[in-house]
Amino acid sequence: MAHRDYVQDRETFLSKFGKCDDDGKKQFVYNSQLVKLAHREQVLITIDLDVPEVQ
Known part of the structure; x- marks a missing residue:
């Protein structure tokens, strides 16, 4: 399983x-x-925060 970089995710999520x-x-x-x-x-x-199901 790949390691996620949550610091990078946090910095770029909104944009x-x-x-x-x-x-x-x-x-x-x-x-x-x-x-x-x-x-x-x-x-x-x-x-x-309401995430739709992935089809």
Whole structure:
């Protein structure tokens, strides 16, 4: 079993986590929230802990 680098995962999760939409394009789930944080339009990030089943 491969060893995971959790420090690296923690540092890149929000900027690289994405899901494929119906057209097969990757949509970065938290990208819009990160942009709003950077522009001071939002003060916190909401993380969805409800994980859908993998098909």
